[in-house]
Amino acid sequence: MIKSLESEILSFLREPVEERFESLALEIFDFQRRENLVYAKYCDFLGTPDRLDSWKRVPALPQIAFKRSEIRSFPRPQMLTEFRTSGTTGEGHGKHFFPSLRLYEASVQQGWDYFNLPRHRFILLMQHPDDAPFSSLSRMGGFLANFQRDRFVIARDGRFETGRLREELLDPGEALTLFGTALAFLNLIEEIPSLRVNLPPGSMVMETGGPKGSGRNIDQRDLYEQLSLRFGIGTDSIWNEYGMTELSSQFYSRDVRSSHRSPPWMRFQIVDPVTNQESGIGEVGLLRIFDLANLWSVLAVLTQDLAVAQPDGGFLLLGRDSDALPRGCSRAMDELLQSARSR
Amino acid sequence: MLRDKRIAAIASAAAAFSWLGDWTPENLSRWIELELGLLLNGPEPQRYGTHHCLTIPLSPILHIVSGNTPHAALQSLLRGLIVGAVNWIKLPSGGLPELNTFVDRLPKEIRPAMATRLLPGWLEGAEAVVVFGSDAAAEEFAGKILPTQKFLAHGHKISLGLIWSRCHEQLAEGIAKDVFPFDQLGCLSPQFFYVAGDSAEFARQLSQLLPEQPRPGRAAKDLGIAAALRAFREEWRFRAATEEGVFLWESPGNLDWAVVHDPDPGLVANPLHSTIFIKPMPLDTALLLSPIRRLISTIGLHPVNRESVNLGVRSGAQRLCPIGQMQNPPLTWHHDGWPALASLVRYVDVEGLET
Numbered sequence: 001m002i003k004s005l006e007s008e009i010l011s012f013l014r015e016p017v018e019e020r021f022e023s024l025a026l027e028i029f030d031f032q033r034r035e036n037l038v039y040a041k042y043c044d045f046l047g048t049p050d051r052l053d054s055w056k057r058v059p060a061l062p063q064i065a066f067k068r069s070e071i072r073s074f075p076r077p078q079m080l081t082e083f084r085t086s087g088t089t090g091e092g093h094g095k096h097f098f099p100s101l102r103l104y105e106a107s108v109q110q111g112w113d114y115f116n117l118p119r120h121r122f123i124l125l126m127q128h129p130d131d132a133p134f135s136s137l138s139r140m141g142g143f144l145a146n147f148q149r150d151r152f153v154i155a156r157d158g159r160f161e162t163g164r165l166r167e168e169l170l171d172p173g174e175a176l177t178l179f180g181t182a183l184a185f186l187n188l189i190e191e192i193p194s195l196r197v198n199l200p201p202g203s204m205v206m207e208t209g210g211p212k213g214s215g216r217n218i219d220q221r222d223l224y225e226q227l228s229l230r231f232g233i234g235t236d237s238i239w240n241e242y243g244m245t246e247l248s249s250q251f252y253s254r255d256v257r258s259s260h261r262s263p264p265w266m267r268f269q270i271v272d273p274v275t276n277q278e279s280g281i282g283e284v285g286l287l288r289i290f291d292l293a294n295l296w297s298v299l300a301v302l303t304q305d306l307a308v309a310q311p312d313g314g315f316l317l318l319g320r321d322s323d324a325l326p327r328g329c330s331r332a333m334d335e336l337l338q339s340a341r342s343r
Numbered sequence: 344m345l346r347d348k349r350i351a352a353i354a355s356a357a358a359a360f361s362w363l364g365d366w367t368p369e370n371l372s373r374w375i376e377l378e379l380g381l382l383l384n385g386p387e388p389q390r391y392g393t394h395h396c397l398t399i400p401l402s403p404i405l406h407i408v409s410g411n412t413p414h415a416a417l418q419s420l421l422r423g424l425i426v427g428a429v430n431w432i433k434l435p436s437g438g439l440p441e442l443n444t445f446v447d448r449l450p451k452e453i454r455p456a457m458a459t460r461l462l463p464g465w466l467e468g469a470e471a472v473v474v475f476g477s478d479a480a481a482e483e484f485a486g487k488i489l490p491t492q493k494f495l496a497h498g499h500k501i502s503l504g505l506i507w508s509r510c511h512e513q514l515a516e517g518i519a520k521d522v523f524p525f526d527q528l529g530c531l532s533p534q535f536f537y538v539a540g541d542s543a544e545f546a547r548q549l550s551q552l553l554p555e556q557p558r559p560g561r562a563a564k565d566l567g568i569a570a571a572l573r574a575f576r577e578e579w580r581f582r583a584a585t586e587e588g589v590f591l592w593e594s595p596g597n598l599d600w601a602v603v604h605d606p607d608p609g610l611v612a613n614p615l616h617s618t619i620f621i622k623p624m625p626l627d628t629a630l631l632l633s634p635i636r637r638l639i640s641t642i643g644l645h646p647v648n649r650e651s652v653n654l655g656v657r658s659g660a661q662r663l664c665p666i667g668q669m670q671n672p673p674l675t676w677h678h679d680g681w682p683a684l685a686s687l688v689r690y691v692d693v694e695g696l697e698t
Contacts, residue, residue, distance in 0.1 A: 038585055045584030062577035069585055273566070273573035274598050284566055286573060304574045306566065320570075 005031055009103060009265070009292050013110045016264035024292055025055035025267075028299045036073040038065070039298050055267065056278070060288045060300035066094035066246045071297045074099045083136035085245045096136070096245050098296050104136075107249040107265070107293035108143045114263045115252050117239070118177060118204065122151045123168050125180025125188065131156040136245045137208065141179060154184065160191055169195075169231075175202035178231065179241075181209040182223055189230060198232030205231060208241040221256045242317060246301050248293035251314075259314030260307075265292040270309045271302070281309045284318065346385065346427065349453060350375075353424050356448035360441070362524075363417060364674055371425060374674045378684045383426065388693045395696045398688040401493055402428035405469035406455075407484065408442075409476045410435030414529060414670075415497065416442055418678070419473050420455060426687045430455035431465050471495065471687060495686060497679050500530035500640035504666055505628065505654065507539040508645050510548035517667025518549065518619065519556035521643055523600075524670050527615040530640045531669050534613045535620035537628060543590060546604035546621035550592030553600055558617075564598060568616065572598045575614045579603050610635065629657040640679070643669045 005027060012024055029052060033040050039061065048059050065071055066085070078099040085094035098104060112119075124141040128149050132138040138152075145151035153165045165188075168176070176199060180188075185207055189195060205227050224235040236255045243250035251260040251268075262268065269278050270285040279285040287307040290300045306318040350371045357366035379398060381389045388395035404423040408416035416432070416439055423430040432455050434442070446454050456462070466472065466484075471493040474484050481496035488494045504521070508514060521533050538545045564572070576598075582589045588606030600617040608625040610632075625631040632639065636659035643666040644651040655663040661680045662672060677683065 042581060042584040045580075062574065062581055064574070064578040065581045068578075068582065271573075273569040274564070275596055276573065286570055302577055304570065306570055 006100070006103060006295060009295055010106050012292060013103075013106045013263075013265055018264065021264070021267070021292070022055055025058065025290060025299060026052055028292060028295060029055075029058045031295070032073045032298055036071065036298065038069045038071055039073070055290055055299075056269065058290065058300045060290075060302040061298045062302045063094065063244070063246055063304060066096060066297075067092055070095070070097065071246075072097045073296050073298070081139075082134060083139070083245045084134040093134075094245055096297055100296075101139070103293045103295055104139070104248045105143045107263070107291075108140050111250055111252075111263045112144060115261070117206075117252075118175065118202065120202070121168075121174055121176040123165070123176055123178050124152045125154060125160075125178065125184040126152060127154045127156065127158070128152040136243075137181070140243075140250075144179070160188060162192060166192075169197045169199070172200060175200045175204075177204050177206060179206040179208075182207045182218075183209060185223070185227060186218065189226060195230050196232075197230070203231070203233055203237065205233065205238045206241055207238065208243065224256050240317075244301075244303070246297070247289060247291045248295075249291045253314070253317070257316065259310045259312050260317055261312075261314040266290060268307075268309075268315060270307055270315065279309065281311055284308050287315065287317075346383065349427060350425065352450050352453065353421060356445055357421065359448060360417065360445065362414065362670075363421075364671060366421075366674065370674055375425065375684065377675055378682050379688070382690070383684075383688070388691075388696060391692070395693040397691050397693070398426075399691060400426040400428040400688050401471035403431050403469050404428045404471045404473060404687060405431045405433065405465050407433040407461075407472065407474045407476070407480075408435065408439065409480075410437050410439065413439050413441035414525070414531075415475050417445055418683075419475070419497075420445075422683050422687055423455075423473075424449075424453055426684055428471075428687060431462070431469065432457040433461050433465070434459045470689075473497070493686070495681070497530075499638070500661075500679070501635050501638045502531050502533045502641040502643070502669060503632075503639070504533045504536035504643040504645070504669075505624070505651060506536055506545070506645045506666065507624075507651065509540070510545045510552065512552055514645060514666060515549050515552035516556055517643075517645070517665070519553060519558070520667050521669040522619055523556070523558045523617055527617055529670070531672070532615065533641075533643055533669060534615070535611075535622055536643075537608065537622055537624045539624040542621050542623040543588060543604045543606070546590060546602050547592070549619070549621065550602040553602065553619075554594070558599070564616065569598055572614050572616055572618070575618070576601060628654055629659075632658045635659075641669050641672075643667075 008024060012020060033043050042061060043059050046059055052058060061071065079097050081098040081101055083096045122145040124145055126138050126141050127135065129138045129142040129147065141152065153161045155161055224238050227238055228235045238255065240253045241250050242260050249263060249266050251262050253260040267290040269288040270283065271288050272279045272285045284306055287303045287305045288300060289303060304320050307315040308318065309315050351368050354366050354368045354371055357363050375383050382396055382398040386397065388397045406419045406423065408419065420430055420432060434457055436459055438459060446457065466487055469492060472484060472488055473495045474481050475497045478498050481498050485494055485496065525532060576591065576593060579591045583591045590604040591601065593601040602619045602621060604621050605611065606623060608622045608631055611620065613620055639659045639661065641662040641664060642655040642658065642660040644655060644663055645666040647665050652663055662676060
């Protein structure tokens with residue numbers, strides 16, 4: 001049963017059939033409610049009926065659930081891989097468990113191809129998965145670059161391998177794809193202030209994650225202009241990958257302030273934070289994501305990111321308002337708890 | 344302006360702000376006498392033990408106020424006015440409309456100068472600098488103060504309640520009065536309540552009584568705050584579903600209020616905006632509160648008796664009061680543990696004066 005559901009999702013990823021999304025989503029919901037004890041409790045608590053008539057009614061777990069509980073739809077002994085969130089907020093790591101990475105890999109590869117992203121030479125501003133076994137981003141890079149160690153330019157100790165990176169960037173040969181977190185790109189610019197290259201035509205930059213955890217306040221336009229200047233490419237050759245440890249698939253956008261689009265096995269809703277009801281196009285709300293490839297945890301995840309649904313079917317990502325809370329005297333408690341955690 | 348005339352003008356201006364308390368000329372005079380005796384009466388030295396003494400206001404006073412509650416800003420200005428100082432106010436970037444209204448009601452000659460940025464000469468020229476805000480803000484200004492200037496920092500504080508009772512209508516009303524004003528963002532706003540006995544049942548009762556309690560008008564929550572509150576509620580909904588003893592009650596269809604019962608008495612961050620944490624009374628309350636001891640402002644008590652007061656004092660409270668009165672400190676309270684007026688004057692001792 002599990003194998004056949006996994007196979008069905010894999011086949012959907014290979015050849016998506018729009019009409020099949022709904023039934024597959026509901027099958028996954030049934031499976032997860034049956035096999036995932038934490039999720040079952042949550043659905044029971046919400047009074048979710050056993051049978052749902054739409055994927056839109058599938059209860060979404062808040063991201064924080066991955067920090068507080070083991071969100072598994074399979075028995076623990078079958079666990080093969082564990083990805084962890086960065087834990088930058090000092091509240092510990094969110095964990096995502098997998099008995100198999102077949103779906104994860106298929107989603108990475110098929111998603112990349114769905115957006116016609118090039119398969120040329122990768123330079124990955126991240127650690128090799130052997131050096132960062134809990135990083136879903138490193139694993140994604142591994143899948144894309146066939147785990148070739150020389151494609152990864154951040155060493156085990158977290159430092160840039162600048163010599164090798166320079167050689168790669170100055171190689172006038174074929175086009176390349178530079179892929180890393182926005183923070184890694186900012187660090188690179190700081191590490192090599194003189195960095196100015198003209199990447200071969202057709203090259204692209206894929207950034208992800210935003211500058212979170214960096215203590216820097218840089219907006220996307222400034223970042224893209226910096227990257228454009230440093231690598232000699234237009235901002236329309238810069239993409240953003242929006243994903244998270246708690247998911248198995250990714251959204252992509254191209255150029256500054258453009259919509260994020262999903263592959264056919266993902267959906268999203270924008271939820272009004274006040275009413276908790278779905279918002280219309282053009283209205284800001286919290287992003288709720290449905291990912292068919294997330295078979296081994298939960299189909300639906302409520303993020304803490306704000307976004308606006310666009311008429312083109314995508315969403316404009318606004319991100320988290322980190323200054324929103326705490327304010328006033330609540331900051332005292334927050335600062336105290338942060339400091340206690342960091343000790 | 345002469346003292347009595349000044350006090351009458353301050354009382355008249357303050358009369359329009361009922362939430363400030365009972366600022367009559369008589370009450371103000373009593374307050375002055377309580378803190379300064381006859382020493383603020385004028386230039387004439389007064390008998391003080393074996394010698395004489397008089398006080399001179401530290402002047403000008405620079406008040407650097409924050410935006411989360413107008414209450415503290417107004418009180419700071421009022422204290423400066425009472426001692427007879429010239430007052431300068433650095434306002435938050437969004438301004439403070441309540442302060443403007445108050446200032447418009449003052450006679451011109453005692454009105455403070457106000458700006459949303461520090462004007463040239465203010466920081467160096469002030470005899471006293473009063474800062475409201477984060478530790479970081481206080482630290483920043485402290486580094487710029489000369490040893491000859493007086494520096495008074497009111498950092499962020501935490502308030503809480505201690506309750507030995509079941510929940511009833513009057514108590515729920517008191518909790519609402521303490522929590523709801525200023526979107527719960529003030530230093531006197533309780534962030535959590537420890538309840539002896541069945542704390543979960545107390546929280547359930549409170550959640551039923553809370554919707555009936557009046558709430559002061561509030562500005563619409565901005566989207567970032569709404570998103571953070573929603574994220575908080577979804578976290579605690581998940582915890583309520585999966586953890587023993589956790590309960591969440593909330594205003595239906597909006598973010599107006601929430602009551603969370605957390606069976607763990609440990610300290611947690613509260614997003615405020617009418618979010619009430621009810622927790623079981625710890626076995627050793629003072630010990631559990633020790634990490635925030637230096638940050639505690641007010642502890643609301645129910646009932647107020649020797650035992651509860653002793654526990655509050657041992658826990659580090661700077662002020663203890665009945666539940667329902669947390670937002671209404673008396674005129675004569677020692678904000679953050681200091682004498683409010685006596686901190687704003689310089690004492691001049693005179694010996695050998697023949698009387």
